[in-house]
Amino acid sequence: MENRGAKPENVEIGLGKESFGVTNLQDHNIHTEPELGLDIMRHSAAHLLAAAVLELWPDAKFGIGPTIRDGFYYDFDLSFSLTPDLLEQIEKKMKELQKQRLPYEQSEVPIDEAIALMEEAGQSYKTELLHDLKTKGTTAVVKGLDDPNVFKTGMETVTLYRLGNFVDLCRGPHMEHSAQTGFFKLTSVSGAYWRGDEKNKQLQRIYGTSFETKADLKEYLARKEEAKKRDHRCLGEELKIFTFSEEIGAGLPLWLPNGTIIRHELEKLAMEEERKDGYQRVATPHLTKADLYYRSGHLPYYREDMYEPINIEGQEYFLKPMNCPHHHHIYSAEPRSYRDLPVRLAEYGTVYRFEQSGSLNGILRTRGFVQNDAHIYCTEDQAKDEFLRVMQLHERFYRLFGIKNFYMRLSLPDMDRLNKFVDDSESWTKALKIIKAAMEESGLPYVEAAGEAAFYGPKVDFQIESVMGTEYTMSTNQLDFLAAKRFNLEYVGSDGQKHPVYVIHRAPLGSHERFIAFLLEHYAGKMPVWLAPEQVSIIPIAERNYEYAKKIHDLLFSADVPTAFGGVRVQVNHSNESMQKRIRAATMKKIPYMLVVGDREQESGSVSVRTRSGVDLKSMPVEAFLERITKELKTRQDLPVE
Numbered sequence: 001m002e003n004r005g006a007k008p009e010n011v012e013i014g015l016g017k018e019s020f021g022v023t024n025l026q027d028h029n030i031h032t033e034p035e036l037g038l039d040i041m042r043h044s045a046a047h048l049l050a051a052a053v054l055e056l057w058p059d060a061k062f063g064i065g066p067t068i069r070d071g072f073y074y075d076f077d078l079s080f081s082l083t084p085d086l087l088e089q090i091e092k093k094m095k096e097l098q099k100q101r102l103p104y105e106q107s108e109v110p111i112d113e114a115i116a117l118m119e120e121a122g123q124s125y126k127t128e129l130l131h132d133l134k135t136k137g138t139t140a141v142v143k144g145l146d147d148p149n150v151f152k153t154g155m156e157t158v159t160l161y162r163l164g165n166f167v168d169l170c171r172g173p174h175m176e177h178s179a180q181t182g183f184f185k186l187t188s189v190s191g192a193y194w195r196g197d198e199k200n201k202q203l204q205r206i207y208g209t210s211f212e213t214k215a216d217l218k219e220y221l222a223r224k225e226e227a228k229k230r231d232h233r234c235l236g237e238e239l240k241i242f243t244f245s246e247e248i249g250a251g252l253p254l255w256l257p258n259g260t261i262i263r264h265e266l267e268k269l270a271m272e273e274e275r276k277d278g279y280q281r282v283a284t285p286h287l288t289k290a291d292l293y294y295r296s297g298h299l300p301y302y303r304e305d306m307y308e309p310i311n312i313e314g315q316e317y318f319l320k321p322m323n324c325p326h327h328h329h330i331y332s333a334e335p336r337s338y339r340d341l342p343v344r345l346a347e348y349g350t351v352y353r354f355e356q357s358g359s360l361n362g363i364l365r366t367r368g369f370v371q372n373d374a375h376i377y378c379t380e381d382q383a384k385d386e387f388l389r390v391m392q393l394h395e396r397f398y399r400l401f402g403i404k405n406f407y408m409r410l411s412l413p414d415m416d417r418l419n420k421f422v423d424d425s426e427s428w429t430k431a432l433k434i435i436k437a438a439m440e441e442s443g444l445p446y447v448e449a450a451g452e453a454a455f456y457g458p459k460v461d462f463q464i465e466s467v468m469g470t471e472y473t474m475s476t477n478q479l480d481f482l483a484a485k486r487f488n489l490e491y492v493g494s495d496g497q498k499h500p501v502y503v504i505h506r507a508p509l510g511s512h513e514r515f516i517a518f519l520l521e522h523y524a525g526k527m528p529v530w531l532a533p534e535q536v537s538i539i540p541i542a543e544r545n546y547e548y549a550k551k552i553h554d555l556l557f558s559a560d561v562p563t564a565f566g567g568v569r570v571q572v573n574h575s576n577e578s579m580q581k582r583i584r585a586a587t588m589k590k591i592p593y594m595l596v597v598g599d600r601e602q603e604s605g606s607v608s609v610r611t612r613s614g615v616d617l618k619s620m621p622v623e624a625f626l627e628r629i630t631k632e633l634k635t636r637q638d639l640p641v642e
């Protein structure tokens with residue numbers, strides 16, 4: 001299982017540096033750690049790949065060949081470009097060598113001997129690595145210092161592994177012999193600069209994978225093929241959801257009309273559901289004075305996730321990385337009594353957070369995004385029920401989107417560290433108790449992750465899985481007892497005294513950016529009718545049917561249906577192309593309905609309905625169709641197509 005965009009978007013800011021570091025451990029996903037056995041097998045397969053390349057092209061030079069999440073790769077310097085045909089040839093050679101049960105032979109040799117050996121073989125990349133090992137004790141280009149295998153001083157001996165004629169510099173471990181490399185497949189080739197530096201020569205990187213059973217391999221390849229079709233960047237372009245412009249800047253998406261419709265529909269959904277739960281809507285500015293962030297704790301501790309300040313008349317302002325402090329100010333803008341609580345302030349709020357250009361990924365990881373944010377201010381007695389309602393809201397949304405696999409992850413503090421850093425471990429324990437009670441009562445599945453909590457209070461992440469099995473961290477919820485102190489968030493109790501409030505941070509639909517990326521993959525671009533940017537394409541058969549087509553268009557266009565902008569989103573396609581071609585065009589655009597109208601339909605006041613999945617719903621009166629789509633829009637659920 002892959003975890004897309006695991007970096008949390010809506011994690012709140014806590015007390016200090018430590019808390020951010022701990023929070024970001026979310027990037028490690030328990031589901032993505034490959035099993036050790038599989039990893040060794042794949043690593044051994046990477047040697048097998050190199051051995052095969054050496055057999056076929058003795059002049060080949062070798063870079064490095066590690067394992068990666070779903071397989072392995074090896075970098076080669078070859079005098080020609082690898083083609084799919086050549087990959088097949090390599091695979092064939094690998095299978096030959098696999099059958100020979102060649103042992104992985106280990107030898108420990110003095111480093112100078114290894115250097116001489118590689119030099120003689122003309123393996124300049126390996127020689128370079130060996131020289132680094134000799135002088136620095138590491139081959140790491142950048143950050144290797146936290147690698148426990150990196151030595152601070154030079155090495156005197158190294159281990160070499162021989163497989164057939166191929167000798168590699170490697171730490172191991174490997175399988176015993178080549179027959180134990182499983183069912184493998186070379187999947188692709190791409191260019192890769194030696195040591196990741198574009199000033200160096202570009203090598204050819206062959207990617208492959210290997211599984212213990214043939215069925216596992218087959219399943220993996222099928223899933224990969226399907227995932228390619230569902231890549232949100234491709235679908236986003238194909239369906240004209242969003243685009244990027246070099247001149248606007250990386251990581252700053254432009255939402256096209258189609259994507260903007262989806263955003264508005266999601267906001268409408270959120271607003272309706274939040275209204276039922278007693279939220280009030282607010283709006284806040286994108287720029288804010290530095291002082292606010294010192295008070296909230298974003299500065300100086302979160303500085304590296306914020307953009308450089310903007311100077312306005314001698315004052316420092318920042319693009320806001322979070323909406324919380326703004327909502328806090330709205331809360332405290334007037335005196336609050338216990339009778340006013342809970343106060344629930346909601347906003348689709350835009351935030352800006354620093355991302356390296358290299359880690360940007362379509363709309364899944366951007367430099368600015370719009371969060372389905374809200375903050376609930378309540379008394380201690382209300383906190384459990386409020387938290388529970390937030391969980392139930394998540395559940396309602398997930399059910400609506402057909403998200404079957406999801407769970408909550410409660411991050412627990414490392415109590416030793418907690419006692420060291422937070423003088424308020426009592427409040428912490430109390431908050432944790434409240435959350436646990438709410439989680440238990442919700443009946444939803446959850447796991448506990450020890451030592452991953454932030455320090456300002458317990459948090460609960462919602463992990464959701466698309467139909468492809470990709471896991472996303474969509475929403476982070478927190479019960480915050482520190483905001484009250486920092487921002488003097490209080491209420492007057494029935495005793496006439498001031499008391500601090502609890503603050504619940506929540507964002508069930510994450511951000512538009514991440515959620516829509518998720519939906520594109522989840523639905524393979526076939527959005528349910530209520531979310532589809534275009535819902536109906538009317539296709540008149542002949543020119544004489546145009547007027548009738550226009551009449552149906554007007555009826556649907558002005559129909560009383562609960563869409564974000566009112567009316568059904570409908571267009572008449574009266575291009576000169578054949579009917580078949582126009583049906584195909586609508587299918588490509590994944591428009592849920594095509595209404596074909598000819599003389600027969602015109603005479604009977606009906607439409608011939610086809611769906612994007614190619615199902616013919618036959619002819620029906622226009623009113624019947626309107627009734628059908630109205631029902632779908634009202635319930636936000638597509639009716640089954642037989």
Ligand SMILES: [Zn+2]
Pocket residue numbers: 043047161168170171172173174
């Ligand atoms: Zn190895």
Ligand SMILES: [Zn+2]
Pocket residue numbers: 012322323324374375505506
């Ligand atoms: Zn917040």
